[in-house]
Amino acid sequence: MTLSPSLLPEHVVLDDFAVEATGLLVAELRAAVRARGLVSVALAGGGTPLGLYRGLAIMAGDVDWKRVHVFWGDERLVSPDDSGSNYREAFEALLSHVPIPPENIHRVRGELPAGEAVADYVAQLREWAAVHDPRAPHPWPRFDIVLLGLGEDGHTASLFPGSPVDVAAPVIAVTADYQGRPAGRVTLTPRLLNDARRVIFLATGPKKTAAVRETWTIDDPVRFPARRICPANGRVTWWLDRAAAGALTSPA
Ligand code: 6PG
Numbered sequence: 001m002t003l004s005p006s007l008l009p010e011h012v013v014l015d016d017f018a019v020e021a022t023g024l025l026v027a028e029l030r031a032a033v034r035a036r037g038l039v040s041v042a043l044a045g046g047g048t049p050l051g052l053y054r055g056l057a058i059m060a061g062d063v064d065w066k067r068v069h070v071f072w073g074d075e076r077l078v079s080p081d082d083s084g085s086n087y088r089e090a091f092e093a094l095l096s097h098v099p100i101p102p103e104n105i106h107r108v109r110g111e112l113p114a115g116e117a118v119a120d121y122v123a124q125l126r127e128w129a130a131v132h133d134p135r136a137p138h139p140w141p142r143f144d145i146v147l148l149g150l151g152e153d154g155h156t157a158s159l160f161p162g163s164p165v166d167v168a169a170p171v172i173a174v175t176a177d178y179q180g181r182p183a184g185r186v187t188l189t190p191r192l193l194n195d196a197r198r199v200i201f202l203a204t205g206p207k208k209t210a211a212v213r214e215t216w217t218i219d220d221p222v223r224f225p226a227r228r229i230c231p232a233n234g235r236v237t238w239w240l241d242r243a244a245a246g247a248l249t250s251p252a
Contacts, residue, residue, distance in 0.1 A: 017241040021055065032197075033063075033068075036144070042072060042188065046086075053093035053094035057094045057098060072087065072108050074188065076185055077186065080107065106128060118171050118173050121186060126139050136195065138170070142196065143196040146199045147200050149203070150208055152207050154214060155225060157193070158186070161222070161225065165221060165222060167190070172186070172189055199229055199237070200236075206246070209243065213246065216248065
């Protein structure tokens with residue numbers, strides 16, 4: 001299925017957050033390629049990363065895209081050309097504007113039934129790790145960079161409040177009631193995410209201030225699944241704009 005790449009508007013206007021985040025992420029991508037010869041990135045869905053994706057497209061010349069492999073932290077159970085597809089969002093804002101080899105794009109096949117989509121994505125992760133990340137601690141990628149958004153209810157990827165905690169699988173399918181409607185999703189789990197070298201949470205706008213503050217200050221990983229993302233051998237960073245940061249200082 002081919003999507004027609006949308007042309008970047010002639011003048012893409014990036015807000016300050018997107019400009020800052022783009023510079024930081026370009027530096028992270030280049031550092032990983034220098035260190036290991038390639039970089040594996042799990043992209044986030046939702047609206048927050050869009051400016052960052054567009055910024056990366058503008059700065060395409062600063063990244064060696066043939067060494068970049070992209071995955072997704074979660075995906076909706078829809079076809080890749082559906083307006084709700086996280087793959088479609090990233091394809092239109094970024095991937096269709098940079099010279100990344102198609103074989104470096106590892107999407108969740110959301111058009112499949114949930115169980116098959118999970119099995120297919122796990123197979124993709126295992127096969128990729130066997131070739132490109134044989135020293136990973138588990139039979140899936142140790143991602144260099146994981147981008148994660150944060151919902152107003154505190155969810156991240158498709159780990160929703162009340163989601164099961166002791167999940168041993170690296171990928172699961174969930175059906176969560178999201179914004180008042182059932183949302184069929186496939187999501188990476190903390191089991192896999194916590195192998196990552198870098199986890200970057202992205203949150204912007206005043207509507208996220210409470211979720212950020214509560215995630216940082218309330219020690220309840222069931223209510224605030226983002227608290228379960230704490231790689232033993234990795235770093236977690238929060239990239240916030242002033243509105244989302246509110247009066248926050250730093251994680252407790
Ligand atoms: C998705 C994302 C989800 C998102 C949050 C925040 O599939 O929608 O993975 O976890 O990051 O819902 O979404 P916004 O960035 O649109 O606020």
